[in-house]
Amino acid sequence: QGAAADLEPLPPATGDLWDRIVQGYAIPDIEGPLVEKWEQYYSERPDYVARVVERSRRYLYHIVSEVEGRRMPLEIALLPIVESAFNPNATSVARASGIWQFMPSTGTTYGLKQTWWFDSRRDVVAATSGALDYLQKLNAEFNDWQLSLAAYNWGEGNVRRAVARNRAKGLPADFDSLTKMADETRNYVPKLQAIKNIIANPARYGLVMADVPNAPYFAVVRTSIRMDVKRAAELAELPLDEFLALNPQHNRPVISGADDYAILLPIDKAEIFAAKLDLVDQPLVSWQAHRMKAGETLPQIAIRYGMSTETL
Numbered sequence: 001q002g003a004a005a006d007l008e009p010l011p012p013a014t015g016d017l018w019d020r021i022v023q024g025y026a027i028p029d030i031e032g033p034l035v036e037k038w039e040q041y042y043s044e045r046p047d048y049v050a051r052v053v054e055r056s057r058r059y060l061y062h063i064v065s066e067v068e069g070r071r072m073p074l075e076i077a078l079l080p081i082v083e084s085a086f087n088p089n090a091t092s093v094a095r096a097s098g099i100w101q102f103m104p105s106t107g108t109t110y111g112l113k114q115t116w117w118f119d120s121r122r123d124v125v126a127a128t129s130g131a132l133d134y135l136q137k138l139n140a141e142f143n144d145w146q147l148s149l150a151a152y153n154w155g156e157g158n159v160r161r162a163v164a165r166n167r168a169k170g171l172p173a174d175f176d177s178l179t180k181m182a183d184e185t186r187n188y189v190p191k192l193q194a195i196k197n198i199i200a201n202p203a204r205y206g207l208v209m210a211d212v213p214n215a216p217y218f219a220v221v222r223t224s225i226r227m228d229v230k231r232a233a234e235l236a237e238l239p240l241d242e243f244l245a246l247n248p249q250h251n252r253p254v255i256s257g258a259d260d261y262a263i264l265l266p267i268d269k270a271e272i273f274a275a276k277l278d279l280v281d282q283p284l285v286s287w288q289a290h291r292m293k294a295g296e297t298l299p300q301i302a303i304r305y306g307m308s309t310e311t312l
Helices: 017-023 033-043 045-057 061-070 076-084 104-109 126-143 145-155 156-168 183-200 229-235 239-247 267-279 300-303
Strands: 218-224 261-267
Touching: 017 061, 017 076, 017 183, 017 261, 033 045, 033 183, 045 076, 061 076, 061 126, 076 126, 076 145, 104 126, 104 218, 126 145, 126 156, 145 156, 145 183, 218 267, 229 239, 229 267, 239 261, 261 267
Parallel strands: none
Antiparallel strands: 218 261
């Protein structure tokens, strides 16, 4: 029986992450009134941009590394700004969830389990992997990153039909030429373009982008031990909200429901957590799930667990 938790090794830090992203831009630029509209939108909201940057620092290095590892254009790492403003608990009216805004069905297709205990669409590592798989699949079909981004937002069937409509009329079938496109999608690629332009030259828009170090923010700790979310945060010596920002996938106050848990922690806390987990001998779960059987009543269950019905 080895240690209760394994730590993954980390690469050294160099420079600033924004520079690295800008150097990796590879999607052709677009221009026009919609791009200008969104440049103006962000430049008039410095506080909003600062909040998004502050949230992004937790996740961006990991995303950039994953995008780069697949040899994809690095501006794809900025897509969560458009999707969710890097809020891991963002949920759309259409029930899309997480920083990559996966719909329930698409999430399931890309291996993101959604159970009573957890929703992997909010798991930053799993959802990033799923989103990049999906984007690569789209680009294998459309062979055009702008169309692939449109399909990520609008659904591949809609883009496929729009492309076919234009081709049938002998018209160009690039993003700008497609007709009958949803407004949200029409604005989607220009929004990313505006963000690209701002990050490449924030001063031009009167904005200051706080530095984000080109270094890992979190380490992954793997364990098979079930525990209360609150206890996990205490073991890591982290405020609960910071723990939940890195581990937002849990639907319940318990880390449970899988064979193996990947817990993300700031680099400086991961070793503390792993060491403490090895030393803990008291139970880490104070919650228990009870599945009701036919004919069972709440008062019966309350008596069985020695608590009042109100507490139950």
